[in-house]
Amino acid sequence: MAINITSTPVRLTISLIGEIDHHNASVLRIESDEAIQKSLSPTVTLDFGEVTFMDSSGIGFVLGRYRIVESYGGSIEVINLSNRLYMMMKLAGLEKLMKLKMKG
């Protein structure tokens, strides 16, 4: 599991690489939150394009970041979702809280 963070003045992009489960989520959480707190970016993009596996811990991860970004008035979006990940996030009702974009 790896994480890649890039930023512009208006956008923080957090790219996740590998498998997201309960074990890996804690590291992702710490690294993402550090970058989010530092930038307080108006838009935070979570890029799932390189995620090869995710269980409901991934949904918890997105929801947790959503709460933080929302608390300072920013917005969050999730991009490059495979059919499977998109389906799981819809099952969790995430599309009511943020923009979910599929791959391609």
Next chain:
Amino acid sequence: MKALNEMKLQIESRSVNEGFARATVAAFAAQLDPNIEDISDIKTAVSEAVTNSIVHGYPDSVGKIYIWAGIYENGLFKVKIKDRGLGIEDVKKALEPLFTTLGGERAGLGFAVMESFCDKIHVTSKIGKGTTVTLEKFLKGRNCGDD
């Protein structure tokens, strides 16, 4: 009904074993040569059940998790995940989407995910004795006997 082939795996309830458990069960299922979607479904459901045993079954200790998988006629694949942990007070309630007793970043969707990715799930639990989750799925693929 007797399994055509079966396997058993015992792991400690350490979160680092979540990836090992789902990969091992998927590797056993691979002899059916199922499609990638079905393999991902199995991996995801197993990951949910094993994580639950780790975080809910044994919240303050390291216990044993017993995993069994069996292959039956017509590509039926069964996985049993069992712990001797705290147990579930109200199974019906635990199965409801968004229900969680942990909060934090648990989404309360583990059972909902297992249900959506398997054909059938069965949960038995007793307070102080532990929990057993059985997952059943008909796999589609070259060696699944459905074509």
